[in-house]
Amino acid sequence: MTSSRSDTRSKIVDAAERLLREQGPTAVTTRAVAEGAGVQAPTIYRLFGDKDGLLDAVAEHVMATYVSAKAEIVRAASADDVDPVEDLRAGWRAQIEFGTANPTLFVLLSDPERARRSPAARTGMDVLRSRVHRVALAGRLRVGEERAVELIHAAGTGAVLTLLSTPPSDRDPGLADDLFDAVLRRILTDTAPFAEDGPLASAVALRAVTPALDMLSDAERQLLTEWLDRAISAASPVTR
Known part of the structure; x- marks a missing residue:
């Protein structure tokens, strides 16, 4: 019975x-979905x-599939020792591509209330945190990880919202990359020896590994973290 319910x-x-992707949210009617799924309307x-609950389920399903693929990429990047900044850039571009390819779903998941109750959205943020954490471990961050x-x-x-609000023919293909580069200039330290941000980057890197310092007591790790x-x-520099 449980399997049958899950299949339905x-x-x-x-x-x-399918209706949402091909025809937009107005096409997602109870009648159309019931016919497409081969079920009776009361089942929905x-x-x-x-309908709102159904849209939530659709958004969650698509997002969960996408996030699962992103998480696998992060694991592979960590195992293959891929440059963490390039991995971060790849994740950014994948997010932009996903958002522009799935406009209705992206707008749904951009709603703060939906995002707060979406397990897939929270997992997606965890994937981003993993990517940022790798940058911190490499000594490249000059702001805190959460910032x-x-x-x-x-x-x-x-x-993504800016691109979606612009007709496809008028979109600036370099907008997203330029914006990402601007963010990187604010969060990354100079890699040159004795760079101005060296001490700050070192502090961020040490903060990233503090939870793993088993030679310290819990109280000592907590104090060091503080x-x-x-x-x-x-x-x-972001808070100055």
């Missing part, structure tokens, strides 16, 4: 996703409550 749910979500109400995550996420969301967070916050 998957058929409905697939039918709604029983499983999803209403870097927030800047990248905000810029990425803004870039000191480093304070130093990073005070020295970060």
